Amino acid sequence: MFKLIGAAVLVAAGGAAGMLVARDYARRPVEIRSIISALQMLETEIIYAATPLGEAMERVACATDGLVAGFFREASRSLSSGEGATAGEAWEKSLAGFYRQSSLTAGDFAILKNLGLALGRSGRADQEKHLKLACEQLKREMAGAEEAAAKNTRMWNYLGFCGALAAVIILY
Amino acid sequence: MAAAPPGKAYQYRPEIGFINDVGPVLPLKIRKIIPSVHSDLLVRLEEIRLRALRPLALGLDTGDVFINEAGTVVEDPEKAYLVSRDDVERCLGLVSGSSIYALEEEIKNGFITIPGGHRVGIAGKTVLESGRVRTLKYFSGVNIRISREVIGCARPLLPGIIDSEGGTIRHTMIFSPPRCGKTTVLRDAVRMISDGIPELGLPGRAVGLVDERSEIAGCYCGIPQRNVGLRTDVLDGCPKAEGMTMLLRSMGPSVIATDEIGGHEDVRALEEVLNAGVRVIFTVHGSSLEELAARPALNYLFRLGVVECFVQLGRDKRAGVVKGIFDSKKFLKAGAFQCLS
Numbered sequence: 001m002f003k004l005i006g007a008a009v010l011v012a013a014g015g016a017a018g019m020l021v022a023r024d025y026a027r028r029p030v031e032i033r034s035i036i037s038a039l040q041m042l043e044t045e046i047i048y049a050a051t052p053l054g055e056a057m058e059r060v061a062c063a064t065d066g067l068v069a070g071f072f073r074e075a076s077r078s079l080s081s082g083e084g085a086t087a088g089e090a091w092e093k094s095l096a097g098f099y100r101q102s103s104l105t106a107g108d109f110a111i112l113k114n115l116g117l118a119l120g121r122s123g124r125a126d127q128e129k130h131l132k133l134a135c136e137q138l139k140r141e142m143a144g145a146e147e148a149a150a151k152n153t154r155m156w157n158y159l160g161f162c163g164a165l166a167a168v169i170i171l172y
Numbered sequence: 173m174a175a176a177p178p179g180k181a182y183q184y185r186p187e188i189g190f191i192n193d194v195g196p197v198l199p200l201k202i203r204k205i206i207p208s209v210h211s212d213l214l215v216r217l218e219e220i221r222l223r224a225l226r227p228l229a230l231g232l233d234t235g236d237v238f239i240n241e242a243g244t245v246v247e248d249p250e251k252a253y254l255v256s257r258d259d260v261e262r263c264l265g266l267v268s269g270s271s272i273y274a275l276e277e278e279i280k281n282g283f284i285t286i287p288g289g290h291r292v293g294i295a296g297k298t299v300l301e302s303g304r305v306r307t308l309k310y311f312s313g314v315n316i317r318i319s320r321e322v323i324g325c326a327r328p329l330l331p332g333i334i335d336s337e338g339g340t341i342r343h344t345m346i347f348s349p350p351r352c353g354k355t356t357v358l359r360d361a362v363r364m365i366s367d368g369i370p371e372l373g374l375p376g377r378a379v380g381l382v383d384e385r386s387e388i389a390g391c392y393c394g395i396p397q398r399n400v401g402l403r404t405d406v407l408d409g410c411p412k413a414e415g416m417t418m419l420l421r422s423m424g425p426s427v428i429a430t431d432e433i434g435g436h437e438d439v440r441a442l443e444e445v446l447n448a449g450v451r452v453i454f455t456v457h458g459s460s461l462e463e464l465a466a467r468p469a470l471n472y473l474f475r476l477g478v479v480e481c482f483v484q485l486g487r488d489k490r491a492g493v494v495k496g497i498f499d500s501k502k503f504l505k506a507g508a509f510q511c512l513s
Contacts, residue, residue: 052271079270084200086262087270120270123307127273 007168011161018160022153027103029145034068035112036138042072043131046124053087053120054079071098091116111137190318193288194220197316199262201241202228205253208243218351220316223295224260227252231315233490263314267292279308281385289319289390289397319390321398325353325492326360332481332497333361333453334372341365341377341427341451342499343478347458348485353492354455355431357485359388359398361453362429366401379404380425380450382415388431413441420448427451439469446478460484461498 038060045056057076061069071094078090085093092113099109115134119127191214195203198220205228206220219231227238227249237245238252246252267284268275278284283293295313299306326333333344346361348354368376381404383389389396391408400406405423407415412430419425428445433454445452458464461482465471473479477500486495 046271046273050271050274050276052269052274054269054271056271082196084203084262084266086265090270120265120268120272122272122309123276124273 003172007172010168010171011164014164014167015161018156018158018163021160022156024103025145025149025152025156028105028108029142029149031067031102031104032108032138032142032145034064034066036135036142038064038068038072039115039131039135039138043128043135046127046131050124067098067102071095074098087120088117091119105141108138108141111141190217190288190290190320193286193290194316194318197263197266197286197292199259199266202253202255202259202263205239205241205243209239209245210243213237213245217318219318222255222260222263222314222316224255224257224312226255228255257312260311260314264294264311267314276307280305282308283385285386285390285392287392287397289386289392291317291319291385291387293317319387319398320356322353322356322360322492323363323399324360326357326364328494329357329361329483329497330364330369330372332483332499333365334369334374335480336372339374341453342480343446343451344453344481344483345433345456345479346453346483346485347456347464348487348495349459350457351491352485352487353490354457354485355387357483357492358429358431358453358455359400362388362404362427363399363401365427365453366404376401376403377426378424380416380419380423380428381406382410382412382419382428382430383408384410384412384415385431388429413437416441416445420445420450425450427453429453431455432457434467434469436469436472439473442473443476443478446476 041060041063042056045051045059046053049056051059054076057072057079061073061076064072074097075090075094078085078093079087095109095112095116111134115130118130122130191207195206198206202220202222206214209217209230213230213232216232216234217230218233221229221231221236223229229236229238229252238247238249240246240251241253264272267286272279275284279294282295283291285291293315294308294311295315296308296311298308329344329346333342334340335342346354346358362379362381365374365377366379368374379401381389381400383391383406386408388398389400389404389406389408390398391406394408396404396406405419405425407419410418412433416428416430419428428450429452431454433439433442433456442452442454456464456470458467458470461484465474480500482496482498482500484495484498485491486493
Protein backbone atom coordinates (compact mmCIF):
# COMPACT_ATOMS: atom_id res chain seq x y z
CA MET A 1 0.00 0.00 0.00
CA PHE A 2 2.77 2.39 0.99
CA LYS A 3 4.65 1.51 -2.17
CA LEU A 4 1.60 2.39 -4.21
CA ILE A 5 1.17 5.74 -2.49
CA GLY A 6 4.89 6.49 -2.86
CA ALA A 7 4.73 5.64 -6.56
CA ALA A 8 1.72 7.92 -7.05
CA VAL A 9 3.48 10.78 -5.25
CA LEU A 10 6.60 10.25 -7.34
CA VAL A 11 4.65 10.28 -10.60
CA ALA A 12 2.72 13.37 -9.55
CA ALA A 13 5.89 15.22 -8.49
CA GLY A 14 7.77 14.24 -11.64
CA GLY A 15 4.82 15.22 -13.78
CA ALA A 16 4.47 18.59 -12.03
CA ALA A 17 8.20 19.32 -12.36
CA GLY A 18 8.07 18.48 -16.06
CA MET A 19 5.02 20.72 -16.52
CA LEU A 20 6.73 23.61 -14.74
CA VAL A 21 9.73 23.43 -17.05
CA ALA A 22 7.40 23.11 -20.03
CA ARG A 23 5.40 26.14 -18.83
CA ASP A 24 8.54 28.26 -18.75
CA TYR A 25 9.30 27.27 -22.34
CA ALA A 26 5.75 28.09 -23.39
CA ARG A 27 5.55 31.39 -21.48
CA ARG A 28 8.80 32.94 -22.67
CA PRO A 29 7.74 33.72 -26.28
CA VAL A 30 4.41 35.05 -25.02
CA GLU A 31 6.16 37.36 -22.58
CA ILE A 32 8.70 38.54 -25.14
CA ARG A 33 5.88 39.27 -27.60
CA SER A 34 4.09 41.25 -24.93
CA ILE A 35 7.27 43.24 -24.13
CA ILE A 36 7.86 44.02 -27.81
CA SER A 37 4.32 45.27 -28.11
CA ALA A 38 4.77 47.43 -24.98
CA LEU A 39 8.05 48.86 -26.29
CA GLN A 40 6.35 49.75 -29.56
CA MET A 41 3.69 51.62 -27.58
CA LEU A 42 6.43 53.36 -25.60
CA GLU A 43 8.13 54.31 -28.86
CA THR A 44 4.91 55.89 -30.14
CA GLU A 45 4.50 57.89 -26.92
CA ILE A 46 8.11 59.08 -27.05
CA ILE A 47 8.54 59.73 -30.76
CA TYR A 48 5.16 61.08 -31.82
CA ALA A 49 3.68 62.52 -28.64
CA ALA A 50 6.91 63.44 -26.79
CA THR A 51 5.13 62.29 -23.62
CA PRO A 52 7.35 62.54 -20.53
CA LEU A 53 8.78 59.12 -19.71
CA GLY A 54 6.97 58.59 -16.39
CA GLU A 55 3.61 59.33 -17.98
CA ALA A 56 4.47 57.32 -21.10
CA MET A 57 5.30 54.26 -18.98
CA GLU A 58 2.05 54.63 -17.04
CA ARG A 59 0.09 54.76 -20.30
CA VAL A 60 1.85 51.63 -21.53
CA ALA A 61 1.02 49.94 -18.21
CA CYS A 62 -2.65 50.81 -18.69
CA ALA A 63 -2.65 49.41 -22.22
CA THR A 64 -1.00 46.08 -21.29
CA ASP A 65 -1.74 43.45 -18.68
CA GLY A 66 -0.13 40.87 -16.46
CA LEU A 67 3.52 41.02 -15.48
CA VAL A 68 4.46 43.47 -18.24
CA ALA A 69 1.89 46.01 -17.00
CA GLY A 70 3.30 45.66 -13.48
CA PHE A 71 6.82 46.17 -14.78
CA PHE A 72 5.98 49.45 -16.53
CA ARG A 73 3.78 50.68 -13.67
CA GLU A 74 6.51 50.08 -11.10
CA ALA A 75 9.12 51.84 -13.28
CA SER A 76 6.78 54.81 -13.70
CA ARG A 77 6.18 54.98 -9.93
CA SER A 78 9.90 54.88 -9.12
CA LEU A 79 10.56 57.62 -11.63
CA SER A 80 7.82 59.88 -10.30
CA SER A 81 8.49 59.22 -6.62
CA GLY A 82 10.66 62.33 -6.23
CA GLU A 83 13.47 60.28 -4.69
CA GLY A 84 15.93 61.42 -7.32
CA ALA A 85 16.12 58.15 -9.27
CA THR A 86 17.21 58.34 -12.90
CA ALA A 87 15.18 56.61 -15.59
CA GLY A 88 17.88 53.91 -15.80
CA GLU A 89 17.70 53.22 -12.07
CA ALA A 90 13.90 53.14 -11.99
CA TRP A 91 13.84 50.83 -15.01
CA GLU A 92 16.48 48.48 -13.61
CA LYS A 93 14.81 48.23 -10.21
CA SER A 94 11.48 47.37 -11.77
CA LEU A 95 13.12 45.02 -14.28
CA ALA A 96 14.79 43.03 -11.49
CA GLY A 97 11.40 42.29 -9.91
CA PHE A 98 9.83 41.48 -13.27
CA TYR A 99 12.70 39.16 -14.22
CA ARG A 100 12.34 37.12 -11.04
CA GLN A 101 8.68 36.39 -11.79
CA SER A 102 8.98 35.95 -15.52
CA SER A 103 10.31 33.18 -17.76
CA LEU A 104 12.84 35.45 -19.42
CA THR A 105 16.45 34.36 -19.82
CA ALA A 106 19.60 36.27 -18.88
CA GLY A 107 19.93 37.28 -22.55
CA ASP A 108 16.45 38.87 -22.59
CA PHE A 109 17.24 40.59 -19.29
CA ALA A 110 20.48 42.06 -20.70
CA ILE A 111 18.66 43.54 -23.72
CA LEU A 112 16.10 45.25 -21.50
CA LYS A 113 18.75 46.41 -19.04
CA ASN A 114 20.78 48.03 -21.84
CA LEU A 115 17.68 49.77 -23.13
CA GLY A 116 17.06 51.21 -19.65
CA LEU A 117 20.49 52.82 -19.62
CA ALA A 118 19.59 54.86 -22.70
CA LEU A 119 15.94 55.67 -21.95
CA GLY A 120 15.10 59.36 -21.76
CA ARG A 121 18.72 60.49 -22.06
CA SER A 122 18.74 61.76 -25.62
CA GLY A 123 16.64 63.27 -28.39
CA ARG A 124 13.75 61.59 -30.14
CA ALA A 125 15.75 60.28 -33.09
CA ASP A 126 18.23 58.60 -30.77
CA GLN A 127 15.50 57.17 -28.54
CA GLU A 128 13.82 55.70 -31.60
CA LYS A 129 17.06 53.94 -32.57
CA HIS A 130 17.49 52.47 -29.08
CA LEU A 131 13.89 51.26 -28.91
CA LYS A 132 13.98 49.80 -32.41
CA LEU A 133 17.27 48.03 -31.67
CA ALA A 134 15.86 46.51 -28.48
CA CYS A 135 12.74 45.36 -30.36
CA GLU A 136 14.84 43.77 -33.11
CA GLN A 137 17.00 41.96 -30.57
CA LEU A 138 13.91 40.77 -28.71
CA LYS A 139 12.34 39.57 -31.96
CA ARG A 140 15.42 37.41 -32.59
CA GLU A 141 15.18 36.07 -29.05
CA MET A 142 11.49 35.40 -29.61
CA ALA A 143 12.18 33.36 -32.77
CA GLY A 144 14.60 31.23 -30.75
CA ALA A 145 12.15 31.01 -27.86
CA GLU A 146 9.32 29.85 -30.16
CA GLU A 147 11.54 27.19 -31.65
CA ALA A 148 12.64 26.05 -28.21
CA ALA A 149 9.03 26.05 -27.02
CA ALA A 150 7.88 23.93 -29.99
CA LYS A 151 10.69 21.50 -29.37
CA ASN A 152 10.68 21.32 -25.60
CA THR A 153 7.20 22.05 -24.23
CA ARG A 154 5.65 18.72 -25.18
CA MET A 155 8.89 16.88 -24.42
CA TRP A 156 9.04 18.22 -20.85
CA ASN A 157 5.36 17.57 -20.28
CA TYR A 158 5.91 13.88 -21.15
CA LEU A 159 9.38 13.68 -19.70
CA GLY A 160 8.23 14.55 -16.21
CA PHE A 161 5.63 11.79 -16.12
CA CYS A 162 7.67 9.27 -18.05
CA GLY A 163 10.80 9.86 -16.01
CA ALA A 164 8.83 9.46 -12.82
CA LEU A 165 7.21 6.28 -14.13
CA ALA A 166 10.62 4.92 -15.09
CA ALA A 167 11.89 5.66 -11.60
CA VAL A 168 8.87 3.89 -10.10
CA ILE A 169 9.52 0.81 -12.26
CA ILE A 170 13.21 0.76 -11.33
CA LEU A 171 12.42 1.16 -7.65
CA TYR A 172 9.87 -1.66 -7.78
CA MET B 173 7.67 69.95 26.22
CA ALA B 174 7.75 71.07 22.67
CA ALA B 175 10.85 70.36 20.64
CA ALA B 176 13.38 73.17 20.48
CA PRO B 177 12.84 75.41 17.47
CA PRO B 178 15.16 74.69 14.58
CA GLY B 179 18.28 76.80 14.17
CA LYS B 180 18.26 80.08 12.32
CA ALA B 181 19.38 78.45 9.11
CA TYR B 182 16.28 76.29 9.09
CA GLN B 183 13.68 78.91 9.93
CA TYR B 184 11.07 79.15 7.23
CA ARG B 185 10.94 82.46 5.44
CA PRO B 186 8.64 83.09 2.54
CA GLU B 187 11.56 84.50 0.54
CA ILE B 188 13.10 81.03 0.47
CA GLY B 189 9.94 79.29 -0.65
CA PHE B 190 11.73 78.67 -3.96
CA ILE B 191 13.37 75.65 -2.31
CA ASN B 192 10.08 73.79 -2.74
CA ASP B 193 10.34 74.30 -6.51
CA VAL B 194 14.08 73.90 -6.89
CA GLY B 195 14.65 71.05 -4.39
CA PRO B 196 13.04 68.32 -6.51
CA VAL B 197 15.33 69.03 -9.47
CA LEU B 198 18.53 68.83 -7.44
CA PRO B 199 20.40 65.52 -7.08
CA LEU B 200 19.93 64.05 -3.60
CA LYS B 201 23.37 65.05 -2.27
CA ILE B 202 22.95 68.69 -3.25
CA ARG B 203 19.28 68.66 -2.26
CA LYS B 204 20.46 68.06 1.31
CA ILE B 205 23.10 70.81 1.17
CA ILE B 206 20.98 73.76 -0.01
CA PRO B 207 18.50 73.89 2.90
CA SER B 208 21.50 73.81 5.27
CA VAL B 209 22.78 77.09 3.87
CA HIS B 210 22.11 79.99 6.23
CA SER B 211 18.72 81.52 5.51
CA ASP B 212 20.24 85.02 5.29
CA LEU B 213 22.18 83.78 2.25
CA LEU B 214 19.22 81.91 0.80
CA VAL B 215 17.18 85.10 0.85
CA ARG B 216 19.82 86.70 -1.36
CA LEU B 217 20.28 83.66 -3.56
CA GLU B 218 20.01 84.31 -7.31
CA GLU B 219 21.67 81.24 -8.81
CA ILE B 220 22.75 77.71 -7.97
CA ARG B 221 25.61 76.66 -10.22
CA LEU B 222 26.58 73.04 -10.77
CA ARG B 223 29.72 72.68 -12.87
CA ALA B 224 31.08 69.15 -13.35
CA LEU B 225 34.31 68.52 -11.41
CA ARG B 226 34.25 72.03 -9.93
CA PRO B 227 33.01 73.43 -6.62
CA LEU B 228 29.33 73.95 -5.91
CA ALA B 229 28.69 77.70 -6.22
CA LEU B 230 25.85 79.93 -5.16
CA GLY B 231 25.29 83.20 -6.96
CA LEU B 232 24.28 85.91 -4.52
CA ASP B 233 23.42 89.53 -5.17
CA THR B 234 26.98 90.41 -4.14
CA GLY B 235 28.78 87.72 -6.15
CA ASP B 236 29.54 84.00 -6.09
CA VAL B 237 30.38 81.91 -3.03
CA PHE B 238 31.46 78.28 -2.73
CA ILE B 239 29.82 76.01 -0.19
CA ASN B 240 30.83 72.74 1.40
CA GLU B 241 28.81 69.62 2.20
CA ALA B 242 27.55 71.18 5.43
CA GLY B 243 26.17 74.15 3.50
CA THR B 244 28.76 76.54 4.92
CA VAL B 245 30.48 79.16 2.80
CA VAL B 246 34.17 78.35 2.30
CA GLU B 247 36.90 80.64 1.02
CA ASP B 248 39.10 77.82 -0.28
CA PRO B 249 37.45 76.22 -3.37
CA GLU B 250 39.21 72.94 -2.55
CA LYS B 251 37.18 72.64 0.63
CA ALA B 252 33.90 73.15 -1.19
CA TYR B 253 31.60 70.35 -2.31
CA LEU B 254 32.95 69.06 -5.61
CA VAL B 255 30.15 68.63 -8.14
CA SER B 256 30.50 65.34 -10.01
CA ARG B 257 29.55 64.62 -13.59
CA ASP B 258 26.89 62.31 -12.18
CA ASP B 259 25.40 65.24 -10.18
CA VAL B 260 25.04 67.26 -13.38
CA GLU B 261 23.55 64.31 -15.29
CA ARG B 262 21.12 63.58 -12.47
CA CYS B 263 20.11 67.21 -12.22
CA LEU B 264 19.35 67.27 -15.94
CA GLY B 265 17.43 64.00 -15.59
CA LEU B 266 15.32 65.47 -12.79
CA VAL B 267 14.78 68.79 -14.56
CA SER B 268 13.58 66.99 -17.68
CA GLY B 269 11.70 64.22 -15.87
CA SER B 270 14.18 61.82 -17.53
CA SER B 271 12.71 62.90 -20.84
CA ILE B 272 15.35 64.85 -22.72
CA TYR B 273 13.46 64.00 -25.94
CA ALA B 274 10.43 65.95 -24.72
CA LEU B 275 12.48 69.13 -24.28
CA GLU B 276 14.59 69.13 -27.43
CA GLU B 277 13.63 72.67 -28.41
CA GLU B 278 14.35 74.01 -24.91
CA ILE B 279 17.71 72.23 -24.81
CA LYS B 280 18.55 73.65 -28.22
CA ASN B 281 17.90 77.10 -26.73
CA GLY B 282 20.05 76.23 -23.72
CA PHE B 283 17.51 76.43 -20.92
CA ILE B 284 14.47 74.72 -19.41
CA THR B 285 11.84 76.41 -17.23
CA ILE B 286 10.73 74.45 -14.17
CA PRO B 287 7.59 74.88 -12.01
CA GLY B 288 7.78 78.20 -10.21
CA GLY B 289 9.19 79.91 -13.30
CA HIS B 290 12.82 79.27 -12.36
CA ARG B 291 15.11 78.93 -15.35
CA VAL B 292 17.66 76.14 -15.64
CA GLY B 293 20.49 76.99 -18.03
CA ILE B 294 22.46 74.12 -19.53
CA ALA B 295 26.02 73.89 -20.82
CA GLY B 296 27.61 70.99 -22.65
CA LYS B 297 28.87 69.98 -26.06
CA THR B 298 26.75 71.24 -28.90
CA VAL B 299 25.76 68.96 -31.75
CA LEU B 300 25.53 70.90 -35.00
CA GLU B 301 23.46 70.23 -38.08
CA SER B 302 24.08 72.37 -41.17
CA GLY B 303 25.98 74.80 -38.97
CA ARG B 304 23.09 75.27 -36.51
CA VAL B 305 22.75 73.87 -33.01
CA ARG B 306 20.68 70.68 -33.10
CA THR B 307 21.07 69.65 -29.49
CA LEU B 308 23.49 69.43 -26.56
CA LYS B 309 25.24 66.36 -25.22
CA TYR B 310 27.90 65.65 -22.58
CA PHE B 311 26.21 68.04 -20.17
CA SER B 312 28.83 69.75 -18.05
CA GLY B 313 27.07 72.57 -16.26
CA VAL B 314 23.69 73.59 -14.90
CA ASN B 315 22.74 77.05 -13.71
CA ILE B 316 19.48 77.28 -11.79
CA ARG B 317 18.35 80.90 -11.86
CA ILE B 318 15.93 81.66 -9.06
CA SER B 319 12.94 83.63 -10.26
CA ARG B 320 11.62 86.06 -7.66
CA GLU B 321 8.52 88.13 -7.67
CA VAL B 322 8.96 91.59 -6.16
CA ILE B 323 5.47 93.00 -5.84
CA GLY B 324 5.51 96.78 -6.17
CA CYS B 325 9.02 97.05 -7.63
CA ALA B 326 7.67 98.77 -10.75
CA ARG B 327 6.02 101.54 -8.71
CA PRO B 328 8.90 104.02 -9.22
CA LEU B 329 8.43 103.63 -12.99
CA LEU B 330 4.77 104.58 -12.99
CA PRO B 331 5.27 108.36 -13.45
CA GLY B 332 7.18 107.56 -16.63
CA ILE B 333 5.02 104.77 -17.97
CA ILE B 334 1.63 106.37 -17.32
CA ASP B 335 0.55 109.49 -19.09
CA SER B 336 -1.70 110.85 -16.33
CA GLU B 337 -3.05 113.65 -18.51
CA GLY B 338 -4.23 111.38 -21.27
CA GLY B 339 -4.88 108.45 -18.93
CA THR B 340 -2.91 106.15 -21.21
CA ILE B 341 0.19 104.02 -21.09
CA ARG B 342 3.26 105.33 -22.91
CA HIS B 343 5.28 103.19 -25.31
CA THR B 344 8.09 102.28 -22.91
CA MET B 345 11.54 100.78 -23.23
CA ILE B 346 13.18 99.43 -20.04
CA PHE B 347 16.91 98.95 -20.44
CA SER B 348 19.80 97.79 -18.27
CA PRO B 349 22.74 95.39 -18.37
CA PRO B 350 21.96 91.74 -17.49
CA ARG B 351 21.03 90.88 -13.87
CA CYS B 352 19.64 94.31 -13.04
CA GLY B 353 16.05 93.17 -12.66
CA LYS B 354 14.50 94.09 -16.01
CA THR B 355 12.30 91.01 -16.13
CA THR B 356 11.17 91.39 -12.50
CA VAL B 357 10.27 95.05 -13.05
CA LEU B 358 8.50 94.29 -16.33
CA ARG B 359 6.49 91.52 -14.64
CA ASP B 360 5.35 93.88 -11.91
CA ALA B 361 4.52 96.63 -14.40
CA VAL B 362 2.41 94.15 -16.37
CA ARG B 363 0.65 93.07 -13.18
CA MET B 364 -0.19 96.63 -12.18
CA ILE B 365 -1.42 97.66 -15.62
CA SER B 366 -3.47 94.50 -15.88
CA ASP B 367 -5.04 94.84 -12.41
CA GLY B 368 -5.42 98.62 -12.67
CA ILE B 369 -3.95 101.34 -10.48
CA PRO B 370 -6.85 102.98 -8.63
CA GLU B 371 -4.72 105.70 -6.96
CA LEU B 372 -3.73 106.94 -10.41
CA GLY B 373 -7.21 106.50 -11.76
CA LEU B 374 -6.01 103.88 -14.23
CA PRO B 375 -8.52 101.07 -14.80
CA GLY B 376 -7.25 97.54 -15.49
CA ARG B 377 -6.43 96.83 -19.10
CA ALA B 378 -6.08 93.71 -21.21
CA VAL B 379 -2.38 92.98 -21.51
CA GLY B 380 -0.85 90.59 -24.04
CA LEU B 381 2.42 89.15 -22.81
CA VAL B 382 4.85 87.44 -25.19
CA ASP B 383 7.05 85.38 -22.92
CA GLU B 384 9.53 83.75 -25.26
CA ARG B 385 11.79 82.42 -22.50
CA SER B 386 9.03 81.68 -19.96
CA GLU B 387 10.74 84.06 -17.57
CA ILE B 388 8.15 86.78 -17.09
CA ALA B 389 5.06 84.74 -16.28
CA GLY B 390 7.07 81.60 -15.45
CA CYS B 391 4.47 79.41 -17.13
CA TYR B 392 4.48 75.72 -16.42
CA CYS B 393 2.28 73.71 -18.79
CA GLY B 394 0.83 77.01 -20.01
CA ILE B 395 -0.31 78.31 -16.59
CA PRO B 396 1.47 81.43 -15.24
CA GLN B 397 3.25 80.65 -11.99
CA ARG B 398 3.85 84.34 -11.33
CA ASN B 399 1.29 87.06 -10.72
CA VAL B 400 1.03 88.84 -14.05
CA GLY B 401 -2.39 90.33 -13.43
CA LEU B 402 -6.03 89.51 -13.86
CA ARG B 403 -6.33 90.64 -17.47
CA THR B 404 -3.10 89.26 -18.91
CA ASP B 405 -2.98 86.74 -21.75
CA VAL B 406 0.36 84.97 -22.00
CA LEU B 407 1.88 83.50 -25.14
CA ASP B 408 4.42 81.21 -23.55
CA GLY B 409 7.58 80.14 -25.37
CA CYS B 410 6.54 82.00 -28.50
CA PRO B 411 9.10 83.91 -30.61
CA LYS B 412 8.63 87.62 -29.84
CA ALA B 413 8.08 88.85 -33.38
CA GLU B 414 5.50 86.21 -34.18
CA GLY B 415 3.89 86.43 -30.75
CA MET B 416 3.27 90.17 -30.86
CA THR B 417 1.49 89.87 -34.22
CA MET B 418 -0.52 86.87 -33.01
CA LEU B 419 -1.67 88.69 -29.88
CA LEU B 420 -2.57 91.75 -31.87
CA ARG B 421 -4.77 89.70 -34.20
CA SER B 422 -6.30 87.33 -31.72
CA MET B 423 -6.55 88.71 -28.20
CA GLY B 424 -7.37 92.40 -28.63
CA PRO B 425 -4.89 93.68 -26.06
CA SER B 426 -4.61 97.33 -24.97
CA VAL B 427 -0.99 96.81 -24.03
CA ILE B 428 1.59 94.33 -25.33
CA ALA B 429 4.65 93.52 -23.22
CA THR B 430 7.71 91.50 -24.11
CA ASP B 431 11.25 90.90 -22.98
CA GLU B 432 14.67 91.36 -24.59
CA ILE B 433 14.02 93.02 -27.93
CA GLY B 434 17.17 93.10 -30.01
CA GLY B 435 17.06 91.77 -33.56
CA HIS B 436 15.75 93.37 -36.74
CA GLU B 437 12.87 90.91 -36.83
CA ASP B 438 11.77 91.95 -33.32
CA VAL B 439 11.95 95.62 -34.20
CA ARG B 440 9.95 95.12 -37.41
CA ALA B 441 7.19 93.34 -35.44
CA LEU B 442 7.34 96.07 -32.82
CA GLU B 443 6.86 98.66 -35.55
CA GLU B 444 3.70 96.85 -36.66
CA VAL B 445 2.31 96.89 -33.13
CA LEU B 446 3.33 100.48 -32.42
CA ASN B 447 1.30 101.56 -35.42
CA ALA B 448 -1.74 99.51 -34.52
CA GLY B 449 -3.05 101.59 -31.64
CA VAL B 450 -1.70 99.24 -28.99
CA ARG B 451 0.63 100.45 -26.25
CA VAL B 452 3.93 98.58 -25.93
CA ILE B 453 6.30 97.96 -23.02
CA PHE B 454 9.50 96.04 -23.68
CA THR B 455 12.97 95.49 -22.28
CA VAL B 456 16.37 95.73 -23.95
CA HIS B 457 19.88 94.77 -22.86
CA GLY B 458 22.19 97.78 -22.65
CA SER B 459 23.94 99.88 -20.08
CA SER B 460 23.59 103.32 -21.67
CA LEU B 461 21.63 105.20 -24.27
CA GLU B 462 24.74 105.45 -26.41
CA GLU B 463 25.23 101.71 -26.30
CA LEU B 464 21.63 101.12 -27.36
CA ALA B 465 21.89 103.60 -30.21
CA ALA B 466 24.97 101.80 -31.50
CA ARG B 467 22.93 98.66 -32.18
CA PRO B 468 21.60 98.75 -35.75
CA ALA B 469 18.12 97.38 -35.03
CA LEU B 470 17.55 99.70 -32.06
CA ASN B 471 19.05 102.59 -33.98
CA TYR B 472 16.30 102.09 -36.54
CA LEU B 473 13.71 101.98 -33.78
CA PHE B 474 14.96 105.26 -32.31
CA ARG B 475 14.79 106.88 -35.74
CA LEU B 476 11.09 106.03 -35.86
CA GLY B 477 10.72 108.19 -32.75
CA VAL B 478 7.74 106.27 -31.43
CA VAL B 479 9.05 105.15 -28.05
CA GLU B 480 7.83 107.74 -25.55
CA CYS B 481 9.50 106.67 -22.33
CA PHE B 482 12.92 105.19 -21.59
CA VAL B 483 13.59 103.66 -18.17
CA GLN B 484 17.16 102.87 -17.17
CA LEU B 485 17.64 100.27 -14.45
CA GLY B 486 20.81 99.56 -12.52
CA ARG B 487 22.11 97.73 -9.53
CA ASP B 488 23.37 99.17 -6.27
CA LYS B 489 22.92 96.88 -3.30
CA ARG B 490 20.01 95.23 -5.06
CA ALA B 491 18.72 94.77 -8.57
CA GLY B 492 15.94 96.82 -10.10
CA VAL B 493 17.07 100.30 -9.05
CA VAL B 494 15.70 103.00 -11.36
CA LYS B 495 18.67 105.03 -12.59
CA GLY B 496 16.68 107.33 -14.78
CA ILE B 497 13.41 107.87 -16.59
CA PHE B 498 13.63 109.80 -19.85
CA ASP B 499 10.87 110.90 -22.13
CA SER B 500 11.75 111.11 -25.80
CA LYS B 501 12.65 114.82 -25.50
CA LYS B 502 15.01 114.22 -22.60
CA PHE B 503 16.33 111.26 -24.49
CA LEU B 504 17.27 113.62 -27.28
CA LYS B 505 18.95 115.90 -24.75
CA ALA B 506 20.81 112.97 -23.25
CA GLY B 507 22.69 112.86 -26.52
CA ALA B 508 21.78 109.41 -27.71
CA PHE B 509 20.66 110.64 -31.10
CA GLN B 510 24.09 112.10 -31.65
CA CYS B 511 25.22 108.53 -32.00
CA LEU B 512 22.67 107.77 -34.67
CA SER B 513 24.21 107.50 -38.04
